[in-house]
Amino acid sequence: MAENKRDYYEVLGVSKTASDDEIKSAFRRMAKQYHPDLHPNDKEAEAKFKEVNEAYEVLSNADKRAKYDQFGHAAFDPSAGGGYSSWSGFGGGSPFSGFGGFGDIFGDIFGGGSTRANPNGPIRGENLRQTITISFEEAAFGCEKEIQYRREENCSTCGGTGAAPGTQPQTCNVCGGRGSVTKVQNTILGAMQTTVPCSACGGTGKVIKEPCKTCNGNGRVRTFQKRKIKIPAGIDDGQTIRVSGGGDDGLRGGPKGDLHIGIRVKQHKRFIRDGADIHQNIEIPVTTAILGGAINVPTLDKDVKLTIPEGTPAQKTFRMKGFGIQKLNSSEKGDMYVNVTVEIPKKLTEKQRELVAKLAEEMGDGDASKAKPKKKGLFK
Ligand SMILES: [Zn+2]
Ligand SMILES: [Zn+2]
Numbered sequence: 001m002a003e004n005k006r007d008y009y010e011v012l013g014v015s016k017t018a019s020d021d022e023i024k025s026a027f028r029r030m031a032k033q034y035h036p037d038l039h040p041n042d043k044e045a046e047a048k049f050k051e052v053n054e055a056y057e058v059l060s061n062a063d064k065r066a067k068y069d070q071f072g073h074a075a076f077d078p079s080a081g082g083g084y085s086s087w088s089g090f091g092g093g094s095p096f097s098g099f100g101g102f103g104d105i106f107g108d109i110f111g112g113g114s115t116r117a118n119p120n121g122p123i124r125g126e127n128l129r130q131t132i133t134i135s136f137e138e139a140a141f142g143c144e145k146e147i148q149y150r151r152e153e154n155c156s157t158c159g160g161t162g163a164a165p166g167t168q169p170q171t172c173n174v175c176g177g178r179g180s181v182t183k184v185q186n187t188i189l190g191a192m193q194t195t196v197p198c199s200a201c202g203g204t205g206k207v208i209k210e211p212c213k214t215c216n217g218n219g220r221v222r223t224f225q226k227r228k229i230k231i232p233a234g235i236d237d238g239q240t241i242r243v244s245g246g247g248d249d250g251l252r253g254g255p256k257g258d259l260h261i262g263i264r265v266k267q268h269k270r271f272i273r274d275g276a277d278i279h280q281n282i283e284i285p286v287t288t289a290i291l292g293g294a295i296n297v298p299t300l301d302k303d304v305k306l307t308i309p310e311g312t313p314a315q316k317t318f319r320m321k322g323f324g325i326q327k328l329n330s331s332e333k334g335d336m337y338v339n340v341t342v343e344i345p346k347k348l349t350e351k352q353r354e355l356v357a358k359l360a361e362e363m364g365d366g367d368a369s370k371a372k373p374k375k376k377g378l379f380k
Helices: 008-012 020-033 043-059 062-076 085-090 102-111 136-141 286-291 350-362
Strands: 128-134 143-154 180-187 190-197 220-231 240-243 259-265 272-274 277-285 293-298 303-308 315-320 336-343
Touching: 008 020, 008 043, 020 043, 043 062, 062 128, 062 240, 062 259, 128 143, 128 220, 136 259, 143 259, 220 240, 220 259, 277 286, 277 293, 286 293, 286 336, 303 315
Parallel strands: 128 259, 277 336
Antiparallel strands: 143 220, 180 190, 240 259, 272 277, 293 303, 315 336
């Protein structure tokens, strides 16, 4: 099922590095194009509409987008199995359970929110997204990483107006400062009133006669940022850190957007992580299993002795309480699970073989005499 699905980026016609803004406007454009109200009884349009909505549902959410980038459609396919059980972190069940039908989308496309009604009102800055890959240990103990990214800032030369210092933007006389013009179109559904952004002022409601030289009249400049990010101990693969106010500056006094940092954790060559618990496999000598003894178990920061009791079976899991990973925002730690298997030697010296044979005889195991070596020739 999953493999027949089109790539979400392809569905929206955007690149893999598209900003949240680009994704949103692509979605609005496509959803309007295929909206079922404009294509009654058109199954193909309806399917397209659903596909567009599904793609947007994932790509507009920083966590889901990170999962999708890593695992593709399998990230949201419960039948795929494998390492994607963290799906439950999004609320469980279908990834699209929150989608309540066309009504919801209609509101999202055409509702627009109050910021669109007033082109001169404040608008919150866009959220930005970055991904950091860290090691297993860095995730376990926490770390600090420097990231570099670009964000949009209000131009300091013109104070964000886009007008050269000493001048002011003028009210657009095409739209009267509203930023939009209303048109009436005749369609098969009857007269349809549509409101489109004013082309004379680009929807801003203002016209700049003399643009600021620093920002070319945009009122905004893209700046290069370096930022140290504290990654807390216990963070897990696929989780996101939100840096409040780390996104783009808001427009006209609107608040800054946030910076979302998706965390990828590299696999460890020995440890397998399961939440705050760690699993590892260790082979022990057959004699230790029989007689008991102690083995050295690697943990996150040091080797720890583990007592193997006399008569340990061929496969057994030992739990070392508190030797796992610190839980996020807690002083509690998970456990270390050691899956012990008994190593049966494949080659024995003649002497070892004699001893095992004696042991077998002593224990009355079968016909031990047959197990005796025939002097030479067996181990060449
Ligand atoms: Zn400027
Ligand atoms: Zn205008």
